[in-house]
Amino acid sequence: MDNLKTNKFLAAFLLAGLLAMGGGKIAEILVPDKELAENAYPIEVKEVAAGGHSATSPDKGPEPILALLASADVQSGMKLAKKCTACHEFSMDGKNKTGPMLWNIVDANKGMKDGFKYSEALVGMGGKWDYEALNAFLYKPKAYIKGTKMNFAGLKKPTDRANMIAYLRSLAETPVALPTQEQIAAENSGTN
Numbered sequence: 001m002d003n004l005k006t007n008k009f010l011a012a013f014l015l016a017g018l019l020a021m022g023g024g025k026i027a028e029i030l031v032p033d034k035e036l037a038e039n040a041y042p043i044e045v046k047e048v049a050a051g052g053h054s055a056t057s058p059d060k061g062p063e064p065i066l067a068l069l070a071s072a073d074v075q076s077g078m079k080l081a082k083k084c085t086a087c088h089e090f091s092m093d094g095k096n097k098t099g100p101m102l103w104n105i106v107d108a109n110k111g112m113k114d115g116f117k118y119s120e121a122l123v124g125m126g127g128k129w130d131y132e133a134l135n136a137f138l139y140k141p142k143a144y145i146k147g148t149k150m151n152f153a154g155l156k157k158p159t160d161r162a163n164m165i166a167y168l169r170s171l172a173e174t175p176v177a178l179p180t181q182e183q184i185a186a187e188n189s190g191t192n
């Protein structure tokens, strides 16, 4: 009799133990997203915080430069071009070096200088080197064309880019027209 009682007791004890263990498992299965919900929340908070900080982000360029072109200083642009001459030649009969020759580059199709082996990224982009494309590229080449092989940090000052682009414009038999008032207005309002 005593033995039977002990066995019953042990059985009840084991069953309770199993239920306790199983109960935990069952709870996990029933509320599987409890942990997820807890993790997701701080991530959301982080994004909101990052958004709030973006107003103070240091990288807000490239600023518009079309309005600066008419009064830009070609001589200063020529001096600035010393930053480029390690890789580029600028004369009409200039040769390709590390970078392509840059005579007649304003409004030229991208990646079309004879005999230069461009990156796929640049060729793939297509379009022309109009003033705005040059502004964006010279501000930060690797941001404008991801994968470009032009290893140049960029010209961060708007007046430097305007002077540089005015110099590039002068490197042609017939320099292309300066931007119109409409183009300047559109650039300033960010609609083109």
Ligand code: HEC
Binding pocket: 080, 081, 083, 084, 085, 086, 087, 088, 098, 099, 100, 102, 105, 109, 110, 111, 112, 113, 117, 118, 119, 120, 121, 122, 129, 138, 147, 148, 149, 150, 151, 152, 155, 164
């Ligand atoms: C360290 C070398 C290097 C320097 C410095 C450099 N470039 Fe370049 N540049 C290149 C290379 C390489 C390419 C071709 C990029 C590609 O194929 O992705 C290029 C491409 C270009 C193009 C596009 C040409 C085309 O035919 O599509 C322009 C415009 C240009 N550079 C302007 C400049 C100017 C202006 C400067 C100076 C402010 C400058 N680069 C400084 C190496 C350089």
